[in-house]
Amino acid sequence: MVSATAGKEAQNLGVRKGAWTQEEDDLLRKCIDKYGEGKWTQIPLRAGLKRCRKSCRLRWLNYLRPNIKKGEFEEDEIDLIIRLHKLLGNRWSLIAGRIPGRTANDIKNYWNSHMTKNLKTSGPDQTKTKAICTKVIKPKPRTLSMNSQKLKVLVSSTAGQTHKVLDTPPTPIPFPAEEESSWWKCLLTEEEGERESLLPLNNEGGEFFMSSGFEGSVEGTRKEGELFVRGSEFGNLWDLLEAT
């Protein structure tokens, strides 16, 4: 399977690279205001930009999109990043999805410049200990439609335990907003009683994560195309968080 890479795209005649100008930003913003996000291949043409689709997408997501928060990370944001990183590893987009206004790139940059430095300065012994204690759940989050064959394979491959094969559309299970917020409150406060609540997975893109080594069970959907896993059946996820 051959995919068109940004590099190959950039080889196209007249495709610009490097820093964006104010004029380009304006063109991109106007275009997305008019046509909406998505259809990134059409965006450069519609906007009159000599940029590849990926460059446009990245510029929008990381810089031009409204409600993007700039400046210093606040203490609670840093705390959340640390916790989520322990939980998810370098799944920056998943982490960013839970920190309003912050982009995956921002968080990744912050982590690479601040947190890795802290790990180094904390001394070899501590990092060694951490490496042993921290058991990062590193699933492969992917956006899967309910029709995806892969989804069936993934779920059935771990069957024999508590998993179900979703041959038929699962019954939607209501997922009240307050449950989600309490889950996040729980993540910050680590209140014992809250941990049996539902564990939401990326509430924006209908994305869920799961891997073959992931001991959760698919219970249903929040709405069509959105799956989640019950926190209580998440293995010892919370124990992992606490252990660090």
Added chain:
DNA sequence: AAAAGATTCAACCGCCTGTAT
């Protein structure tokens, strides 16, 4: 004041996966 080193962060790259044909 200037050079060297360190840090930050926007942007690029290559890869993976889903979807359409």
Added chain:
DNA sequence: TATACAGGCGGTTGAATCTTT
């Protein structure tokens, strides 16, 4: 079923900026 295309992701790079000597 095979192929091409599109969307998305994490890792990496390099220029700009800041700090130290």
